[in-house]
Amino acid sequence: MRKLRIAVIDLVTKAPTRTLYARVMHANLASIMPQVIAHWCEEEGHDVKLVCFTGLENLVEELPDNLDLVFIGAFTQAAQLAYALSNQFRQNGAITVIGGPHARCYPEDAQKYFDYVLGFTDKKVIRDVLQDCSRHRPLGVRLEAKQQPTSLPGVRERWKFIEPTLRKSPFFKIVPMLGSMGCPYTCSFCIDAAVPYQPLDFEVMKDDLRFLLKIYKRPVVGWHDPNFGVRFDDYMDAIEDAVPPDHIDFIAESSLSLLSEANVKRLRRNGFKALLPGIESWYDLGNKSKTGKAQGMDKVRQVSEHINMIMRYVPYVQANFVLGLDTDEGPEPFELTKRFLDMSPGAFPAFSLLSAFGQAAELNLGYQRDNRVLPFPFHFLNNNHAMNVRPKNYSWPELYDGIVSLSRHAFSWRAIGKRFRATGETIPRWLNVVRAVSSEGFGRIKYHTAMRQRLDHDRPLRRFFEQETIEIPQFYIDRIQQDLGPLWQWLPAGALQHDPHAYLKSESASVRAPMSAPVKVSRRVEVEQLV
Ligand code: SF4
Incomplete structure (x- = not known):
């Protein structure tokens, strides 16, 4: 060759x-x-x-x-x-x-x-x-391969590519590591739910951690596992074998069900500084938050106590929520989230709008079958700048009223101050402030408020939301052109549009006739997952 x-x-x-x-x-x-x-x-x-x-x-x-x-x-x-x-x-x-x-x-x-x-x-x-x-x-x-690889080159082998990337980061450098693929949980919107859980080689992981201790005085490692710590004791044994207590700062996404007080204490001893658990909904997904059948305010109380317990040991906690789920109805879900934020003021809230990423999850077939998927240009499908699933129990203005009201509550100066005081360490405190006053907090309030107003005044945009037309509103086209800058001229004709029913059609086609080689189709897609 x-x-x-x-x-x-x-x-x-x-x-x-x-x-x-x-x-x-x-x-x-x-x-x-x-x-x-x-x-x-x-x-x-x-x-x-x-x-x-x-x-x-x-x-x-x-x-x-x-x-x-x-x-x-x-x-x-x-x-x-x-x-x-x-x-x-x-x-x-x-x-x-x-x-x-x-x-x-x-x-x-x-x-x-x-x-x-x-x-x-x-x-x-x-x-x-x-x-x-x-x-x-x-x-x-x-x-595509039949499954995800069972082993990957570790940090030592990838260092040639990691090092120049991290050189671009002026203040802190987070080394990406992976200890496992897939997830044993079954969150219906997440592709990792369909990928069998599979830990990678613990010996490679230990070697990588020892390698990093020679490179940096105090390395920072971000675990890219979809759900870190499923085999909790094995992980901790491996880390404790390779790293003296609290010599590396770790960041991980873990579901609440894995974060018992005993486990959180052990995480603290081993230097875990930031955890990003998913709460998602007050009416669903009780298994991953260990709240069983508890719903509504009962779940708020349980989860709030749990998050406050975690924050006694780990200085930075981001709580993830999905807005607009089919289980949500009326103002209550938004009000419950506000109550949660008041009761757990130290947690930084991250809100995602319900999104159906093509073949990411079988759940999306149902949305496509019900003609609920809107063809927003991909550029806006980042869980925030567009919700491409028509909400089941809200009109668009009602939904955006809730989103705006919740965002204003979560990133009010009062909430920012409470978060600052409830966070124990200096860097996490200020990181929360920076996130709240940047595009993530204030920026989202501004964007969602503008979208809410457009729903009333921008008729072509409203018709697109209401699925009366598939013509992309000029507002979105202008924004992509502005964002891409000189690269706009290279965008191929037709690349702003996509077929929102492609997954459904591919499923029907594969039932009628098998695909011919070398085209191999998989429904198991890794996506912007929320732990
Ligand atoms: S959302 Fe998180 S807990 Fe749920 S299946 Fe995906 S990775 Fe697992």
Whole structure:
């Protein structure tokens, strides 16, 4: 095989940007799989350059000319950016490949703009791409492994790609690590629910932790496990074997059901500084929050006590919620969340709007069958800038009234002050303030308030929301053009639209006739999951 010139681009953001948050945080959001793919390509003897695109880079300057092959990893919100980049690289003669959550959620759409679209990706899939490396147009080839890989190169092997990425982060550097794939829980909106839980090799993990202790005085590790600590004692034994107590700061997403007081004490001893449990709903998903059948205010009380207990040991806790779920009705869910925030003032709330990411979960088939999925451009599908599922029990204005009211409560100066006082350590305190006054808090209030007003005054936009038309409102088009800047000119024709029923159609087609090789279809898609 000839030696290929390969670029691997990890899109951690959806457009060029120069914000302070991007400078401080984006490099810390780098994904693991692009680094793995870069490593595998090098092992096969090719020249590889990886760029983590944080929004600040000029890719033309950073990447060599005459590339043979370009891999792009993207979440759905970065799809339009990925499509524009692919078009640009193709015009310059490169073959392009897309992987990551967007490729797995919307493979039919991605096929229109890439030569290869990857589902579950292991070394053999990458080898197949490298060996074939040819144009597949107008429709790209879909490739995937039967399951996620059972082993991955660790931090030591990926360091060549991790180090230059973290060099971009001026204040703190979070090393991405992975201890497991999949999740034993069954949250209906999450793809990891359908992926069997599988821990990775604990010996590799221990070696990586020892390696990091030699590199940094006090490393910070962000666990990318969908649900950290499912085999809790095995994990802690491994960490305690490799790391003296409290020598590495850890960040992890764990479900509340794993966070008993005994477990939280052990996490504290081992340096866990930030936990991001999912609460999601006051009426559903009791198994993951260990609240059983408790609902409404009973669940608020139980979860609040639990979160307050965690905060006695761990200084930073982010509580995740999903707004607009089918189990929600009337103002009560929003009011209960406000009560929770009053009772657990130290927790930072992260709100997501109910979103159906293509093939992410079987639940989405039901939304598509009921014609409840709206074709918002992918650029806005980040759980916040659009809710692409028509709410079951709310009109759009009612829903946005609730969202605006809750956001104003959560990020009022009073709540910010209470959060500041209820948080024990300096960095977490100020991090909460910065998040609240930035795009995440004040920015969301502004955006949701403007959307609420548009629902009353922007008739074309309201007609789109009400599914009277599928024409993308000008408001969204203008915003994408503004965000993409010079890359707008490379966005292929038709790339603003997608078929919101593609998953349903692919299921019906696969019932009628099996797909022919080499197209392999999977329903198990990893997505922007919420633990
Ligand atoms: S949302 Fe979290 S707990 Fe639920 S299935 Fe997904 S990873 Fe597991």
